Each structure stands twice: as C-alpha cells, then as structure tokens.
Amino acid sequence: MPTKIEKDAVSGTMTTGHEWDGIRELNTPLPKWWLWVFYACIVWSFGYYVFYPSLPGVTGWLGWSQRAELEERMAAEHARVKPMLDRIRATPVAEIARQPELASFAVAGGRAAFADNCAPCHGAGGAGAKGGFPSLADDEWIWGGDLDAIQRTVAFGVRSAHADTRQSQMPRFGLDGLLTPAQISDTAEYVLSLSGRSTVPAAAERGRAVYAEQCVACHGEGGRGNQELGAPSLADRIWLYGGDKAAIERSIQAARGGVMPAWTGRLDEATIRMLTLYVHQLGGGR
Template sequence: MTTKHVDHVTGVETTGHEWDGIRELNKPLPRWWVWTFYATIIWSIGYWVAYPAWPTLVGYTKGVLGYSQRATVTEEVATARAAQGSRREALASTPLDQIKANPDLLRFAMAGGGAAFGTNCAPCHGRSAQGFVGYPNLNDDDWLWGGKIDEIYKTIQYGVRSGHKQAQDSQMPKYGIDKLLDDKQIDDTAEYVLSLTGKATNTAAAERGKKIFAEQCVSCHAEDGKGKADLGAPNLTDAIWLYGGEKPAIVESIRTGRGGVMPAWQGRLDAVTLKALAVYVHSLGGGR
C-alpha cells in the first residue's frame, strides 16, 4: 500500500520516488498524448501483420497484403510502357520521313529521342547537341554523312568507323605522318583550302596548293571543294569546321588525316528508340 505524498511547496502530488530526500512531482502526460501513443502501438501491430516487417534468419516476414516496393515499381514501369503502347507501335510502323508530319507522333518522338540523346549521345555531342572540336554540332545544317533523316538514321544505327559492317566508313590519308607530302606542300595545300573561303594570306602558295589539291584531294572533297557526303568528306567551302577553320588546324588535319569514330547503336538501343533519336536529331534544326 502506498500513501500519497504531496509536495508542500508546490502543492503537487509526488510520484513517491525519492532520491536523498528529493521527490519527483507527479506531472502526468496529457491524456490525448497517452492515448495517441497507445493507438500508434496498436497500429504498429496491425502493420507487422499486414506489411513486410520482421527479419528472419532466411529472409523476412512478407505480410498478409503481399506488398513489395520492387513489385510496385515493376508494375508502374509496365503501366508507363502500356500507356506509350499505341504510340510506340505507331512510331515503329510509320516511315521515317512521315513522322514529322504527325504532331502527336513528333512530340512523342522528340520526348523519347531527347531522353535517349541525353543518356547516350550527350557525352560526345553535348547536352544540347552543340558539339565540341572533333564532335559535330548537330544543330547546324552541315552534315558529314548526310542530313536527310534516313541518312541520320543510318549513321546512328551503324556508327562511323565503328567496325560495324555497314558503318559509315572512309579514311583520309595521313599526308604528313605517312610522308605523302612534305611540310611545304602541306602548307601550300592549307593556303589553297583557306582560299576557298576567301581567307588565304599567300596567293602564290594557294596557287601552288591548288595543283596538289587537284591531284590528291578532289576524289573525296570534289573539284569545287564542297565534299561528298557518301564518303564523309566535309565541305571545305562553308563556314563550319569540325576541327577548326584556322590555318594551324587545317595543317594538322592534312597532316594526320583525322577520322573521328562513333559507335554503332543498333543492338544497344531498341528500334523505336533509334527512330526517335533520328527524328530528334533531324528536328534540332539542321535536318535536310
């Protein structure tokens, strides 16, 4: 049996616990708080039964509802795929050149292509496809391997010098490294290339270079220097330069032959994604 102790200073009942004559005042928790606390305990018991809760030696209790976050994610991914369903099929069956005429399909392809571009292409071509030195800007209208949508599609599918059988392939001779031309000849040729865009500084050298160009370069870059897309030979008369349009960069190009590489994406990405990528790249503004 216990007797009630009342603290005579505050007039509040004590809990009866005593340490060296000091007693604890009895200030109970608010009732609503206590009841809420009990309710949460009861709730947790229900939770253990309904949901995965306790670890066991070989796994964990699964709960009667059979809830699993992994299953939920799988389901949501499947739902998202199903929601795309008809559009994916439409994209797969519509010829490339007709996709852009259908606003709904174009929007779908742009969204899917944009996402795939960000994951797969941005490391080389840049997040906005702006390109870097040696990696083409895909926004402009200058295309090494052709800017029609089916040409772009082919480049994406098989890559450039990727080793794939159908890859876009060609190789410019390494005129300097392989000693096909000496330094002076290379310099003359570079002066001639500069003259194509009106930037030559030494007309005599350019005149000498013209002869070398006619002998060595026209088979790929064409007599007028406008290049050939089926050989990946760039147009040397326009304002766009992959490796730079200044003389040192042009000299270096003739010396080493350059020759960038792009992987083949067929087999890595599914057919619908490849198609969406082609539409996306073609729609960046430079597509022909």
C-alpha cells in the same frame, strides 16, 4: 602513455589519462542532448527499415516496398507507351514525320534517348563538341541531313565496328610520305583561302595545284564537300577539328578518322527512329 586522471590546471577539465609527447588529452564528452538524439536516430532507423524497405525480397509489415512500387510504376508506364512504340516500329520515319501526334511523341522520346546516349559526344541539344564531334543542330552535314541519311548514320555509325558502317578514310598525307611538309603547308594555305582567310596568296596558289591532284576527288571543287564520301565541306567556317592553319595542317598530316558508334543492337528500332526524328528537327534537317 597512461598517466594519472586529474584536473587540468589551466582549463579545470578532467584529463582522460592519455598522454602523447607531454600533451595530455582533456575529457570533454559529447553533450547529453546530442547523444540522445543519436540514440533516438538508431532506434528510429529500425522502424524505418521495417516499414519502408528497399531490400529485395523484403516487403515489410505493411506489404509494401519501394522496389515493388517502382516495378509497378514502370510496368504501367511501359503499358502506356507500348502502343505508341509499336506504331513507331511499324512506320517508316518519313511517315512518322507526317503524323503530328506520333511525331511529337517520337521527338520527346528521342530527346530523352539523346541526353542518355549521344550528348556525351555531341553536346547537350546536339551543339557539337571540340575534337571531331559535329554539331547536329546546324545545316552542315557530313553524311547527309535528310531522315534516311540520319537514320542510317545513327543505326550503323561511322567507321564503327558494324558491317554496314559508313566508311571513308582520308589518306595520311604527311605520315605516309604522300606530301612534303612544304606541300602540306601550301595546301593548308589553299584550304584557308576557301573561306577567304589566306594571307599568303603565292602559297595558296601552289596549294591549289596539290589540292586539284590530291583532294578534289573527295572534298570537291572549291572544297564544297561530298556527302557520298563523308568528306566535309572545307569552304564554310564549320570545322570538326579546328580551322586555324595549324589544325588544318594536322588534319592533312595525319587524317583524323573520327568514330561514331553503331546503335543498332544497342538501342531498339523504335528508339533509333525516335532519335532520327529528334536530330532531324534540331534545326538543320533537310
């Protein structure tokens, strides 16, 4: 509600004439120096806009634009690396690995592509992440750690939408009623015993029989795993989904079926080869 503009008795400042519920607004304008800096910035911005343009099509009075410069630099960079990328496209990965200059170029390119495309799932430096994203830096391999195996996994994925995907499906023993909860518990106990962690020998013994019937075809004798089938080792202490009893029971109950996307078509052939060499040298390559 508008009121009279007058001097406020307490502060000695003029009021603005605005009042809300008995509270009157004091008129305290911005300091002059601040206002002038503000106006100066606006004036400056027009000059800046003209001489330092970033809008498409605008090249400014000096015939220079940030966009054109970016394009020029990118073109120069592409021209610089093109011969190397062409060589990588034309050379099988095993052969690239034998040529030090080409290999170090490929590993550097692979490192950059990995950070962009793979690290969200596999962690920085391929350290792996909870929930089924394997470490690529250890020497445990689900599908194989030589150059050809890695290249195939990266190109076509695992349980991906690509026709050539790696494919293997563990049965859902609990959900589909293939095993009773008691059998699942016993089998989990046996799986624990494979890495020396079972505390109930009688249950592990019962689980051994179930394992021999239901699991050995994929996970192998003593749980050593099978790379042909992408069945991970159950005997080392490296786990995709957790190695305590509850997590193992959940794996048997529902199976997990993690998905690794196919990269062929999304990344070009040279990038896939560079990624293969990068992953291979992370520490566990065979």
